[in-house]
Amino acid sequence: MKYKDLIEKMTLEEKASLMSGKDFWTTQNIDRLGISSMFLADGPHGIRKQAVASDKVGLNEGIPATCFPTAATVANSWNVELGEKIGEYLGEEAVAQKVNVLLGPGVNMKRNPLCGRNFEYFSEDPYLAGKMAAGYIRGVQSHGISACVKHFAVNNQEERRMAIDTIVDERTLREIYLTAFEIAVKEGKTKTVMTSYNKLNGTYTNENMHLMQDILRGEWDYGGVVVTDWGGSNDRVAGLLAGNELEMPTTAGETDQEIIQAIHNGKIKEEVLDESVDRLLELIFTTEEAYKKLHVEFDVERHHRVAQKAAEESIVLLKNEGNILPLKFGKKVAVIGDFAKDARYQGAGSSIVNPTILDHTLNCFEESGIISIGFESGFERYGKKNIEKINNACTLAEKADVVLLYIGLDEVTEAEGLDRQSMRIPENQIELLDALYKVNPNIVAILSCGSAVEMPWLDKVKGLLHGYLGGQAGARSILRVLSGDVNPSGKLAETYPLQYVDTPSLLHFSGKEVSVEYREGIFIGYRYYDTANIGVQFPFGFGLSYTTFEYSDIEVSKYGVTFKLTNAGRVAGMEIPQLYIGCKSNEIFRPNKELKGFTKIFINAGETKTVMIPFDEKTFRYFNVKTNKWEIEAAEYDIIIGASSADIRLTATMFVEGTGAPIPYDKHKLPSYYSGRVNDVGLEEFESLIGYKVPVPTWDRTQPLGYNDTIAQCQYAKGGFARLAYHAIVFAHRFFRKIGKRDTANLIMMSFYHMPFRGIARMTGGVVNMPMLDGILMIANGHFFKGLIHVLKERRKMLRNHNSVKPIGIGSRKKI
Known part of the structure; x- marks a missing residue:
């Protein structure tokens, strides 16, 4: 460990205190050891550091900052260098506002066009999204602060995002939903990763050992910090064991005590906590170096x-x-x-x-x-x-x-x-x-x-x-x-279907109760439309110009593909040649073609340039679920150069030696996937793909409500008060929509209706703790007076404990 000597000087209470926020936007500090607070700010396309104090929750107005185009917009530039430049300017403004960690970029896939946060994500294609994100990250971190790639992972719907269980097969997880994160970690070298709210195959992402340890820490050799999304911690001890250092926002010390207790009873070894503290200290000390340099305000006009x-x-x-x-x-x-x-x-x-x-x-x-x-x-x-x-x-x-x-x-x-x-x-x-x-x-x-x-x-x-x-x-x-x-x-960095009913995830978006099943597998976006031969309004990669471009003279080597590009019009312009790869074997189901490279070229009118798009380790790979590794299938491959996924200008073929892995599928059990027509995959076929029985996707209405049930589920609660609260929320939402206050109506749905009960404790900064939440659940489950007495008793106990604690420095507490 890099900071072993410093960690040895800390008390157990001090170490545990660093694992969650001091308030809503800053981390704990320990003055006696020279450990400062970090400030984390929203900022995928501009800094949103709230003008009010950092102990205030909510979407308050930020200090003025440059509002750059959103990620969905800049992805249409297909210009990694431009993304890096935007990142550099974001990083400069973050330093000017004393922000240590900028919470972006977001690289979740556009699985479905109705996802409410698609404007904040790059693309339906993981290669394009990953390359753009890596550019942003390099730019932001060039100033010494940290970017924070998010939301790790498979966070592809907003409704019920804090409780939904995403059911996805391993190959689809790796090839579609993790590749952009892999590029962000390996090429962007992001210092921070934010976990998503949702579960992945039954386990919350920040507690998911396969996601956090096997893949992120193991395969990708990630040594940075993992932070929860705000209020996204379920079981703090399970999160820490998985390698989730930082929980945000504050829980007023409640989860610190959970960590301390887990170490005392042997559930966690103190060495695990020490390693997490070491990674967090590295982030704190390296990012605060940015503020020691002489700094002036950024040039607003520039x-x-x-x-x-x-x-x-x-x-x-x-x-x-x-x-x-x-x-x-x-x-x-x-x-x-x-x-x-x-x-x-x-x-x-x-x-x-x-x-x-x-x-x-x-x-x-x-x-x-x-x-x-x-x-x-x-x-x-x-x-x-x-x-x-x-x-x-x-x-x-x-x-x-x-x-x-x-x-x-x-x-x-x-x-x-x-x-x-x-x-x-x-x-x-x-x-x-x-x-x-x-x-x-x-x-x-x-x-x-x-x-x-x-x-x-x-x-x-x-x-x-x-x-x-x-x-x-x-x-x-x-x-x-x-x-x-x-x-x-x-x-376009995403396909525009003719109509919504054409989308492959139509029947399984969004998950309304317990889970959402990704039955379409790897066939999202153009991968589906091209393979299933479904007409679209505008294909992936499409865009017109005021000039015309001609492609010619393709040559393929083991290093990449070379061709000539001519501006045949009268106006200078930029073109985006796209490299797609298609495997000619049908032993393993695949999309007809997949994006594996691109570049953006400026060409004067009448000029011809030679363009080279290199192959890399991702060009021919697929994830084999039998070997649990990335493999290459020995086969002939189409090497395709297009002006879009549908506008193919040049093609060639080459044979690629394989890794000799066994065929992972029985094609007779997966006919939809081998045909690419995955818009209506049956349950039995999907279970053959994932290899186990899927969970029941609906709520069990006979069971008492628990921590991870949502406020929306109060509609069938045993307690009359809970049902009344549910109907009041629904009425308020409808009322505000009717009078034109749609932003308030939206906030009600986001902050109350779809919030799990545990969010009441995780998002209130210590105003409500988990024992008080137990009383609230008693009320919801039909024990009104017993629950109310419990809430009041636990509230008094919490205030009494708070008053008996004296801060030492700032950020650590000791009983007196």
Whole structure:
């Protein structure tokens, strides 16, 4: 251990105290030994360090910081170097705000388009997500502080995220849901990993020995710190045994005592605690070095320009009928849509950033050179129908050469803690589009949202520009693409299906009660659509340009693939060639092709460049569940270069020597997986894949409610008071939605309805402890007076104990 001498000077109580937070955002400190607190702040696309004290919980406004485009946006740039640059600027701002650990990036897979937090994740593809995340991490950590890759792992729904049990087979876990984390750990060298709330195959992720010890610590040789998501600790002792150093937020010393007791009774060896303390001390001491350097405030304007560059390179041109874009000089445009006035530029929840500057579309027209003849909002932002707004918009549209229609999803539709109800944009926006089309068919739609949407209205627009959530400079960036000052180069990092019913996880998203089964296996996103031959609206990797690119002269060696790329148009631009690999053997089921490399190239008009995309250790591998190792199948492989997963430009084949592993499957038992048509896999076939009987996915309503049951389950509680509380929560949610306070309604669902009972203790900073929670559960289970007396008794005991404890330094306590 690096800090053995220092650890030997600590009392057991001091060591245990370091394993959980001092308050909601800082870690414990021990003054007598020179151990300082760390500050952890949200920050996947901008620092959210709350302006209020760190002992205050909630989504309070942060100190102003640059709001960069979200991860879902920057992933469309396919530019790892750009991600690293964003990370560098995030790291600089974190140091300026004295943040030790920046809680991001998030690399969970986009298993289903309705996941409410998809705006915060990179892609449906683990290779792309991992490479982008590694860039972010290197950039952030170049300033000496720590990034924190999250949420480890298989956290792919928001509803019931703190209690859901994710059932997934080992191969799918490794190939799809862990590969991005593997790249983040091995290539990004992240100093911190955040565990997810959910269970994985029956065990909470931060207690899961297979995930935490076999894979993270063992196979990946990770030596950094693991922190829980806020309130994500279930059994503190089991978490520590699995290698989860830091529990956040504070539990006011309650779980410290659990650790101490476990050491006294031999459940944990003190050496295990010492190793965790050693890793945490390394994080504390290395990150605080960043603040010892002479430092000045960051350059707000320069950071804003970087945010603009990131947004420009991430915008995706999806349709350009008749080359309506870029807008011709002198064309008069009508600007319509509420999102033009108040841009939708970031997500909602823990990642909300208070921007230093915020560009507004209507203020940027003069410098863009685009001639605007006026603005009409056209629709109510949150879906309410308004015929007058539509009529006013149509009157304006009739006078214009081109209509710029700003549409998308509002802030409370895509939010942490909740999943979307459908893939459609609000009906009042579609009605506006229908009306505009009748008076002026020259419509360019500008779409603002962080996740895939259905587009049955696509034939009514001539141009479609997707800005995703472009951060504080997104509005100006979109105008620069519309005007032609910037040639769009973004490509989709996720597939856009024609309709939601086409998605492979349709029947098993989201898990509503006990568990969610990943019956589609490895076939998510383009892996499914390409293999099952399902048509899509826009394929993975798709994006148009104002120029054209030609591919030629492919050559393959054992080191990689080389080809020539020519800009055959009249405008300089950037292209993203993508390397896909397809195995020609059918002994082991696989997708038709999988992304295994990419690059982004700038090419002047008429210029030709030679491009090389190398192979790496992930190019031909698959995970073999018999050998429990990564293996290579001896076979012919298609080497595919595409402009998207569907736009294949060059192909070649090569034979690859294998590792000689046995075939892991009986194909007769897995017909859906061998065909790729996994949208309706039966229970028996899924159990053949995972190798055991799946748990019953529904609640046992005959049992008393326990720590890990949710407040929603009070609907069938034995206690009348609990049922009354449930109906009060449901009423409050409906009431706030009806009066337009949808953000409050969302908060009720996230913070109460889907919260497990243990969250009451884990998220209240010591206001409620576990013995008091026992009394609350007594009330819920029909013993009102007994439970109430227990709560009051334990409350008095807690206050008495608190008053009898005197802090020594700060962060450790001793009885007096």
